[in-house]
Amino acid sequence: MANQPMLKFVKIDRDMPQKRSADTRKGDFDEIYAEFAREKAAEQASRCSQCGVPYCQSHCPLHNNIPDWLRLTAEGRLQEAYEVSQATNTFPEICGRICPQDRLCEGNCVIEQSGHGTVTIGAVEKYITDSAWENGWVQPITPMQERPESVGIIGAGPGGLAAADVLRRAGVQVTIYDRYDRAGGLLTYGIPGFKLEKDVVVRRNEQLEQGGVTFELNCDVDAAKFADIHAKHDAVIIATGVYKSRELGLPEPATRQSVKALDFLTASNKLNFGEETEGYTDGTLNAKGKRVVVIGGGDTAMDCVRTAIRQGAESxxxxxxxxxxxxxxxxxxxxxxxxxxxxxxxxxxxxxFTDEGVVVQRMRLGLPDVTGRQAPEIIEGSDYVEPADIIIKALGFEPEDLPKMWDQPDLEVTRWGTVKAEFTTGKTAMEGVYAVGDIVRGASLVVWAIRDGRDCADAILDAFGPAKAIAAE
Known part of the structure; x- marks a missing residue:
């Protein structure tokens, strides 16, 4: 018992990696948390209770084997911990950085429920895979056998990339088509560097490319291009995400136009790649010295307010x-x-809206609505004007009208406009066409897109059947 590496939550308190001071971190776009040291990661992992029913695992969309890789970390067996983590998660170092662990694994940790403070699962997950990269344990994709089947993936976000990884490891020929000049989707242009430094995404894209995945970037898929992709490949995965911004439906003066959250974040991320956009140069998407008002309460709104601070906003x-x-x-x-x-x-x-800013009305919470949340009610006569130089709308995202864009009336969609697809497989009503991620779920989490991509890839491999090697020329 003296050598018991686990169950130390009673003696050891929960501890996160050191967070840089606010005054320091708001001056750059670097990640705000330092790395765990090896000893600290092992110490925090040792707090896991190794419970018989691991709620952390069951509440993880990927069902990551968290107790096992925590134990391996506590025992100093980091390479094995990485291999267990990678077995169920295509991008554990990304999930360790951006997953809302407080709502998923950590929020359902048994020792958290008992009042001892959750295990810092996300920080340990990030540490394990960063260590794997540093030590050369992350190996290139090398299929044991090449297959003749090909899959076209429309969208280089987390769902499409995860599917590509699984398919390529099985030897399938994979081409990814994306509208942007870099792969990664929102991982690259939506999420700021202070949450996810871009070299973390770039190295995964490079791993896929080096492993034989073909990328066609700067590729706007229209009706003709979709028809070409559909005819060229044995299967097609739609992984476009949802990029159409929700609107308030309020008139705006010609002199005061609000901006979309994604436009603001994309301009900032491009700047951090060394590229200035027109919107940033002309000041439309540049918060420096300005009073900024962000409308919304989701994670995108948080990305916008924290980006504006780093750009040097007055308020x-x-x-x-x-x-x-x-x-x-x-x-x-x-x-x-x-x-x-x-x-x-x-x-x-x-x-x-006025020329001075936003006309704001105060609210109070009334009776619960159909979702069970208290519905906001207007307090009459409480209006005031909030001065603003830049108004950013972060109200969420909706799907584009893909059947119309691609002239594919047989591509069925739900009443919300998302693509209708089978649960777990992603199979749509169109022969050989699958869909994954936000274009099926609506705006959701990166971890769910990864889960969908992996499940869909497995379903496609099942549909292809046993491997038939490419004949030698």
Whole structure:
């Protein structure tokens, strides 16, 4: 018992990697958390209770074998820990950085429920895979046998990349088509560097490319291109994500146009790649020295307010129509934003726009709606004007009308406009066409897109049947 490496949660308190001070971190786009040292990672992993029913695992969309890789980390067997982690997750170092662990694995940790503080699962997951890269344990994709079948994937976001990884390891020929000049989707252009440094994404893209995945970038898929992709490949995966911004439906003066959250974040991420966009250069998407108001309460809104702080905004305020307890974004992100100087105006919603800024109406929470959440109600006569130089709408995303864009009336969609696909397989009503990620679920988490991509790839391999090697020329 003296050598028991686990069950130390009673003696050892929960500890996160050191977070850089707000004054330091708000001056750059580097990640805000330092790395665990080997001893600290082992110490925190040793707090796991190795419970008989691991709720952390069951509440992880990928069902990662968390207790096992925590134990291996505590025992100093990092390479084995990485191999167990990688077995179920295509991008564990990305999930370790951006997953809302407080709502998933960590939020359901048994020792958290008992009052001892959750195991820092996300930080250990990140440490394991970063160590694997540093030590050369992450090996190139080398299929044991090449297969003749090919799959075209439309969209280079996490769902498409995860599917490509599984298919390529099985020897399938894979081509990914994407509208942007870099692969990664929102991992590259939507999520800021202070949450996910871009070299982390780039090295995974390079691993796929070196492993034989073909990328066709700067590729806008229209009706003709979709028909070409459909005819060229044995199967097609739609992994476009959802990029159409939701609108408030309020008139705006010609002199004061609000901007979309994704446009703002993309301009900032491109700048960090060394590229200035027109919107940033002309000031439309540049917060420096300006009063910024962000409308919304999700993780995208948190990305916008924290990006505006780093761009040197004079002030940053976030309007959200419910209170703090009912906001959809990560509470950890809200805390980080507050530390960095963001002001939250809870129970407020825009009523209109003026040349000076946003007309804001105060709200109160009434009876629960059909979702079980208290519905916000307007407090009459409470309007005021919030001055703003830049107004950013972070209201969520909706799917584009793919059947119309691609002239494919047989591609069935739901009443929300998402592609209708089978659960677990991603199979659609169109022969040989599958769909994964947000274009099926609506705006969701990266970890769910990875799960969908992996499941869909497995279903396609089942449909292809046993491997038939490519004949030698």
């Amino acid at each position: 940053v305020k976030c309007l959200y129509r419910r209170d703090r307890a009912n906001m959809p974004g990560s509470q950890r992100e809200v805390q980080n934003a507050e530390e960095e100087g963001v002001q939250f105006e809870w129970l407020t919603a825009p009523r209109g």
